[in-house]
Amino acid sequence: MTSMIRVRNVTKSYSRGGETLKVLNGLNLDMDEGRFYALMGPSGSGKTTLLNLVGGLDHPDSGELYVAGANLADIDGAELARWRADNVGFVFQGFNLIPVLTARENVELPLTLTGLSRAERRKHSEYALELVGLKDRMDHRPRQLSGGQEQRVAIARAIASDPKVLLADEPTGDLDRKSAEQVLDLLARLNQEFKKTILMVTHDPHAAARAQSIVNLEKGELGRIDHNVPPVAAPVR
Amino acid sequence: MFKLVWQNLIAHPIRSVLTAASVCIAILLLCLLRSIVTTLDAGIQASSAARLIVMSSVSLFVDMPISYQQRIATVEGVTTIGKWQWFGGVYQDPSNFFAQFAVDPEHMFDMYPECELDQASRERFLATRNGCIIGKQLADKFKWKAGDKIPLTGALFPHPDGGAWDFEVCGVYTSKAANFDDRTMMFQWKYFEETLRAGGQDPGVGVYIFRTAPGANVERIMSEVVAMFANGPMSVRCAPESEFQRMFISMMGDIPMLLGWIGTAVFVALLLGCVNTMLMAGREQIHDVGIFKALGFSNAAAFRILIAQSMILCTLGGIAGIGLTLALKPMIATAIAAMFPVFLVETSTLVLAVVLTIFLGVAAGMIPAWRASRLKPVDALRAGA
Numbered sequence: 001m002t003s004m005i006r007v008r009n010v011t012k013s014y015s016r017g018g019e020t021l022k023v024l025n026g027l028n029l030d031m032d033e034g035r036f037y038a039l040m041g042p043s044g045s046g047k048t049t050l051l052n053l054v055g056g057l058d059h060p061d062s063g064e065l066y067v068a069g070a071n072l073a074d075i076d077g078a079e080l081a082r083w084r085a086d087n088v089g090f091v092f093q094g095f096n097l098i099p100v101l102t103a104r105e106n107v108e109l110p111l112t113l114t115g116l117s118r119a120e121r122r123k124h125s126e127y128a129l130e131l132v133g134l135k136d137r138m139d140h141r142p143r144q145l146s147g148g149q150e151q152r153v154a155i156a157r158a159i160a161s162d163p164k165v166l167l168a169d170e171p172t173g174d175l176d177r178k179s180a181e182q183v184l185d186l187l188a189r190l191n192q193e194f195k196k197t198i199l200m201v202t203h204d205p206h207a208a209a210r211a212q213s214i215v216n217l218e219k220g221e222l223g224r225i226d227h228n229v230p231p232v233a234a235p236v237r
Numbered sequence: 238m239f240k241l242v243w244q245n246l247i248a249h250p251i252r253s254v255l256t257a258a259s260v261c262i263a264i265l266l267l268c269l270l271r272s273i274v275t276t277l278d279a280g281i282q283a284s285s286a287a288r289l290i291v292m293s294s295v296s297l298f299v300d301m302p303i304s305y306q307q308r309i310a311t312v313e314g315v316t317t318i319g320k321w322q323w324f325g326g327v328y329q330d331p332s333n334f335f336a337q338f339a340v341d342p343e344h345m346f347d348m349y350p351e352c353e354l355d356q357a358s359r360e361r362f363l364a365t366r367n368g369c370i371i372g373k374q375l376a377d378k379f380k381w382k383a384g385d386k387i388p389l390t391g392a393l394f395p396h397p398d399g400g401a402w403d404f405e406v407c408g409v410y411t412s413k414a415a416n417f418d419d420r421t422m423m424f425q426w427k428y429f430e431e432t433l434r435a436g437g438q439d440p441g442v443g444v445y446i447f448r449t450a451p452g453a454n455v456e457r458i459m460s461e462v463v464a465m466f467a468n469g470p471m472s473v474r475c476a477p478e479s480e481f482q483r484m485f486i487s488m489m490g491d492i493p494m495l496l497g498w499i500g501t502a503v504f505v506a507l508l509l510g511c512v513n514t515m516l517m518a519g520r521e522q523i524h525d526v527g528i529f530k531a532l533g534f535s536n537a538a539a540f541r542i543l544i545a546q547s548m549i550l551c552t553l554g555g556i557a558g559i560g561l562t563l564a565l566k567p568m569i570a571t572a573i574a575a576m577f578p579v580f581l582v583e584t585s586t587l588v589l590a591v592v593l594t595i596f597l598g599v600a601a602g603m604i605p606a607w608r609a610s611r612l613k614p615v616d617a618l619r620a621g622a
């Protein structure tokens with residue numbers, strides 16, 4: 001199996017008020033194509049930082065970073081933006097959607113970067129919304145949706161242009177149990193049916209249990225990796 | 238993409254409308270201010286360099302002796318010369334203000350080819366002792382026609398017998414040029430002079446206007462005229478008509494300059510207001526910008542989304558302002574008719590309005606758009622969360 005994500009000796013630090021804060025400290029990590037990973041670790045351990053590096057939203061200070069076959073250290077600017085559009089889909093904890101656009105328009109947004117015609121974009125976005133079970137909410141604005149529905153629209157948008165990698169930063173962090181389960185079901189299904197490689201940051205062991213591997217990050221260094229976690233049925237509360 | 242820009246604008250309807258309205262009003266104001274300046278200028282441009290004006294070196298409101306006419310006529314190169322005196326009469330009520338001049342009727346039409354009047358009326362004017370001619374606009378305003386009698390109270394020159402001056406309308410002239418007002422009344426010098434003399438008064442002359450022979454050395458003529466009266470009794474100034482018009486306008490307190498400053502101030506205030514609005518809009522959309530970039534939109538796209546909002550607001554406001562200018566033009570022309578014979582909205586003013594509108598849109602959107610394009614997606618996303 002090939003590595004979809006390959007992290008080699010990656011360091012990342014932030015300087016704040018003259019002080020340098022080392023967040024990632026020579027990190028090494030391999031993630032296989034088509035697997036669902038949960039990234040765990042205490043607050044401030046650098047999970048979001050790592051996710052953003054993998055998604056090409058930020059550059060490492062040093063080290064190598066291969067994602068979906070590209071060396072992210074080599075590309076920059078508009079090219080990197082283009083790479084993001086083609087290869088990764090993001091789901092963040094909250095405030096994922098553009099508030100002034102409807103659900104469908106939000107999903108169509110990344111498709112405007114592709115060569116698709118208006119009609120095709122429409123078809124794709126409707127399909128993606130159907131997949132997340134929100135076709136009937138297509139013309140609603142984010143404010144008219146529940147938190148869980150917003151998150152599902154965000155997932156629809158992340159998959160609309162069919163990227164190989166899905167990156168989710170605490171996608172269930174703000175959700176109640178039931179909505180969280182729906183989102184997790186969806187991610188698991190995207191992984192199983194559509195073979196998406198998924199990296200999901202979470203604090204919730206229940207959520208992490210839905211992944212196939214759990215990566216632990218401790219103070220910028222890799223902790224334990226648990227493989228082959230059996231899929232856990234949605235616990236009833 | 239356009240949808241996104243538009244939705245962002247209508248997400249804040251009040252703010253957007255107010256911004257566009259402020260642009261609209263400012264552009265309207267700028268168009269009007271500039272039109273006043275160009276209107277004044279048009280008078281200067283259209284005025285003839287072949288006509289020269291002699292006035293007292295003290296001020297336009299100080300008279301020169303009647304005897305100067307013959308002496309100026311002796312200067313080589315001077316062809317025709319005529320007197321003009323501001324009468325300042327009142328028709329019924331001071332609010333009915335219009336200009337009246339005592340003139341030499343024989344030279345009037347040679348001197349002013351801009352003044353169009355049929356031959357019969359000209360002859361009637363020459364033959365009627367208390368005859369006058371009036372401009373078309375003036376005639377329309379008071380519904381006067383040839384044969385009507387106009388009684389004027391002489392505010393500056395009271396009639397010796399205590400009553401009103403009586404003038405008979407001999408014709409209604411039209412004007413062919415922006416410098417020649419068609420709301421003026423001109424009447425016979427002789428009537429003016431004789432009436433005053435009968436009352437023991439000695440009339441003076443406000444300005445002499447003369448024409449020069451083709452090819453004459455105007456500079457020399459002007460200095461000769463000035464030198465002629467250098468030792469009194471009243472020294473004079475002599476200038477081409479265009480120069481005179483400029484002087485006349487600057488006596489009104491250098492209005493073009495003042496208007497220029499007002500216009501600039503309006504524009505700068507507007508610019509600051511628009512910049513502020515767009516900065517606000519930009520701050521609100523920081524998180525959105527983070528999302529765009531995460532989705533794969535380039536820095537340039539983020540720049541465009543923000544600058545487009547500013548451009549659209551300003552353009553809508555600007556179009557409304559230009560439209561309003563054109564719509565209001567006839568009304569304004571009537572409103573300022575007492576001061577300016579015509580009201581010209583020149584093409585160059587409209588072009589300037591378009592250029593300023595575009596400049597405004599770009600300038601106001603520049604800072605937020607630049608910020609958005611520079612923003613690192615990571616920071617943008619953190620900022621909103």
Ligand SMILES: Nc1ncnc2c1ncn2[C@@H]1O[C@H](COP(=O)(O)OP(=O)(O)OP(=O)(O)O)[C@@H](O)[C@H]1O
Pocket residue numbers: 014015016021023041042043044045046047048049050616
């Ligand atoms: N742009 C930044 N400037 C300065 N410091 C930053 C920046 N981004 C992150 N940090 C710091 O880096 C450290 C790691 O942040 P990161 O967001 O990656 O942690 P995390 O593991 O995602 O934490 P959490 O579970 O709370 O989300 C934190 O101490 C954070 O304050």
Ligand SMILES: [Mg+2]
Pocket residue numbers: 047048049169
């Ligand atoms: Mg985090």
